[in-house]
Amino acid sequence: MTWSQYFPPNWMKSRKKRGEKGSMRIALEERRESMRIASEERRELIRIKKDKNEVEKRKAEDEIMMKDTRTMDLEQKEYIHLRRLEILERLSGHFAELISIL
Numbered sequence: 001m002t003w004s005q006y007f008p009p010n011w012m013k014s015r016k017k018r019g020e021k022g023s024m025r026i027a028l029e030e031r032r033e034s035m036r037i038a039s040e041e042r043r044e045l046i047r048i049k050k051d052k053n054e055v056e057k058r059k060a061e062d063e064i065m066m067k068d069t070r071t072m073d074l075e076q077k078e079y080i081h082l083r084r085l086e087i088l089e090r091l092s093g094h095f096a097e098l099i100s101i102l
Helices: 012-067 074-101
Strands: none
Touching: 012 074
């Protein structure tokens, strides 16, 4: 019996096509996975930047809350007073939200 009797003549061609389709599918799955990972990394970077901005904002607010106004003129004192009120108002809103959740 010859080799061609065991395998039809187009057997190798169809096998190659199946192999190409399989490798294309694997490549597509790998690409999707890398895109998913990249998307997760971008979301993590955005979260880190937001956290960093929040820390910087709180530092600036802490400086305003601790600022000594004894040597300031009236306009400067008023500005600091208004900023303190804004900060306290925002913080009291956060505390009220937390209490309502509990």
